[in-house]
Amino acid sequence: MADIKYYDVILKPVITEKSMNAMADKKYTFMVHVDANKSMIKEAVEKMFPGTKVLSVNTMNSIGKVKRRGTTLGRTAATKKAIVKLTEDSKEIELFQGL
Template sequence: MANIQYYDVILKPVITEKSMADMAFKKYTFLVHTEANKSQIREAVEKMFAGTKVAKVNTMNSEGKKCRKRNTVGRTAATKKAIVQLTKDSKEIEVFEGL
């Protein structure tokens, strides 16, 4: 397992209709480092966004898709997505406030 710092774990937020609807229930979706585990994701969210307490973390891996350009066959990069559920008394994440 790689030595990942907390600021390297979260890559970017995922903005879709479903993830925007889940924000009403304090669920936030992020693209995360592919080798990060749930405890590292929990720690990263609590350190990067002050006043947040994580109740639950769900993760899902997606393989890269096959792509072909002329005679060369390859794959796109694999990704990992995390859905973070905050506790009821936790502060909301300000990154998503203006969306």
């Protein structure tokens, strides 16, 4: 966990109808590294998007589903999602502006 840099923490934004509606409340949803904790996510958002100030971070883990191909069993990859709430005086994230 110590070797994860801030640019490796946030993998990609989550673009769904529910996450787009939450942007009105300054809540942004990202797929993040599975080993990242809330303080690492907060630091990464504030460094990657200058002018933003994070108020809170909520995370959710989803374990991989068991899948079968023929007689071989395996799992899909585990994922972690983070919902980041910005302060009222913070500027919005430009990544989501054109959507």
